[in-house]
Amino acid sequence: MVIRLINKTRLEHMTKQQSILEAAKKIFSEKGYHQTTMDEIALSAQVAKGTLYYNYASKSKLFAATVTEGMEEIMANISRELESELPFIEHFRLLLSCTIRLYLQHSEVTRIYVNELSSGIDNDALTEIKNVRKKFIGFIKETLATGQERGYLKPLNRDLSALALVGIVDALCNDRLDSPTGSPDDQAADDIIDTVFTILATGMVNG
């Protein structure tokens, strides 16, 4: 078992809580929920195992905290980037492009988020995670709703549309992160953004 320790000097500037969360994010992302042990996280965060439990009631709570914290950061970032006033279609493109970019950038969290939504986490924690997902989809839905109200978007079922958007993004980003090259280069991100935008904006069918 190879455990890469978090860079020492970074650790010194973190509280234990932070370094636990950091370590958890990394290892959950690499190995998935069930193949990650609390021992590994403790080792990687350079704290005693008891310290994990002093800060988080259980493995699943730590997991939920990891995902929640990570996704909320992503959502906050997207929100910030979308604040500018732009024509709707530009706005829509921006939504897609920054979502995809942040998905790929925060690959550790999103990998967990996309892949581990089921798989035997206890119910409390699972509920918490599903709530983040709902929040994220609700967030997308708002933009779509605005577009529909102003007549820019077709009056499709909003829930399904938002789900569709998220589904595309999940699938493409996850495949990208799974492919052997590893680090998401800009070229790949641009390809994904273009394809997703074209499909969602104008569909696949010609003229």
Next chain:
Amino acid sequence: MVIRLINKTRLEHMTKQQSILEAAKKIFSEKGYHQTTMDEIALSAQVAKGTLYYNYASKSKLFAATVTEGMEEIMANISRELESELPFIEHFRLLLSCTIRLYLQHSEVTRIYVNELSSGIDNDALTEIKNVRKKFIGFIKETLATGQERGYLKPLNRDLSALALVGIVDALCNDRLDSPTGSPDDQAADDIIDTVFTILATGMVNG
């Protein structure tokens, strides 16, 4: 722990292999890979635990066999339904509609397929499962390729397009299966088909 046994008279017409696979499908689908134990599967299939290992080398191999067999049946069904000669756009709609219908119909398998692609299955078995997914996406890609070659579809990146299609279908069907109403009624399926078709064919943006 409630284990619903498979209907007795059905069991009598099955080989042990089949009843194991049947039981595995049901339980993996209900509880996910990690929360399913070999004891439960044996109990539900009404065979001894040793018999599981007599037929499948390990839990993960049994899991892989379950998914593979299930998805291949779905793919065969889709192929069969697509054999008729139709104008391309009708063909495309048919692809979507029967994919979605079969996804919802075979909810046990597809639930597993969508949710458990990561999560700590050993590598051999994981590879096998990923191969089924590749096969499925390749299968979608073919139809898209035909459409592009004949000029019906825009010349988008084919891999990404196929992934996008599968991603939308995964997301919408899984959400449907997850929602409290439980049994997938036709109304819901039709909604999904319409929305997916509209989006993929003509996009979300108006005129």
Next chain:
Amino acid sequence: MVIRLINKTRLEHMTKQQSILEAAKKIFSEKGYHQTTMDEIALSAQVAKGTLYYNYASKSKLFAATVTEGMEEIMANISRELESELPFIEHFRLLLSCTIRLYLQHSEVTRIYVNELSSGIDNDALTEIKNVRKKFIGFIKETLATGQERGYLKPLNRDLSALALVGIVDALCNDRLDSPTGSPDDQAADDIIDTVFTILATGMVNG
């Protein structure tokens, strides 16, 4: 930590269930419920730890089984010895004498039984143990009831009388077993029997 293994040749004539129960009886008696670990019992019974759990659902269930089985054997023995037809007062003395003798003989079980009735065993198991105690007290009550009905005994509250009898026996036997000399010799048993009989039959106060 010193674990005395059960005599090898005896082990060969036992089923694993029996040797587990035997080992559990010995170790629970020596160290009490909480200081006994499942590892120790497994080691002493010469089975794997998993085997304990294959046969008993939990530590507390194993404990309950140990006490129940042991006490029921004692009760069966007392019953057998009381079958003869004797004048009531002889019968009463016999009840006391064989109870005390068997308490001291089966010191492993009775030590557990007297000392561990509270102390944090989970509720299911605790209920089971308390039921054995009730059964034992009920058993004593019957003899007292007979004596009262026939006019040999004073019409005292039967529950309290039975409790009193058991309380005296518990206290004296337990003190005896606790005292450094260890092995309960006949002299001590006879002293206890005489004292208990005198007190319970005729009281402490002089004529």
Next chain:
Amino acid sequence: MVIRLINKTRLEHMTKQQSILEAAKKIFSEKGYHQTTMDEIALSAQVAKGTLYYNYASKSKLFAATVTEGMEEIMANISRELESELPFIEHFRLLLSCTIRLYLQHSEVTRIYVNELSSGIDNDALTEIKNVRKKFIGFIKETLATGQERGYLKPLNRDLSALALVGIVDALCNDRLDSPTGSPDDQAADDIIDTVFTILATGMVNG
């Protein structure tokens, strides 16, 4: 986990030592030694966990202190009530009645005292607790000795007699405290006192 805090205004009039002892008494009595954690005691006593260790070297020492302090208070009370000059038989009845009354009144301490004499407390502390018990029995023995010397009581083995007395009182009071009605009412106490007095004074046998 429900922790009832000690009444605030009472707390203000106590030293930390006292409030720790008070909290310990309550919680040890409710849950037994092993199911009580130092966290709970600290919480209930409204001090930090470190403060527990500042005042008592270990959990078992705190436990021993709790029992010792409580039992010594009971013994002091009994002594005080027995100071009056009475005919021996009245004196004997008074010994029983005030012992039983105080047992039931101080149910928190006596419950601990009766139930937790074994169960894995470390040896130093255990010795201390056993000493209190010896002291209590010695205390009873004195009264019995006086009675024997003056010819009021039969010349039975004094140790065993004292043990018998304590055994009866333990068993009846503990059963009473364990029974669902909860609060020990006077009726119950009187029943116990009468029964115990009759049995110990004149025995169970008629005429």
Next chain:
DNA sequence: GATGAATGAGCTTTCATTCAT
């Protein structure tokens, strides 16, 4: 082919105790 008792490595979790502040 089929069985199920037996295994033991490995996991999460608990909690008395310590010690820098």
Next chain:
DNA sequence: AATGAATGAAAGCTCATTCAT
């Protein structure tokens, strides 16, 4: 005198897998 974050040894329990029958 008092604190409470941090510790880590130790425990109960799970379950995929094996193998004698």
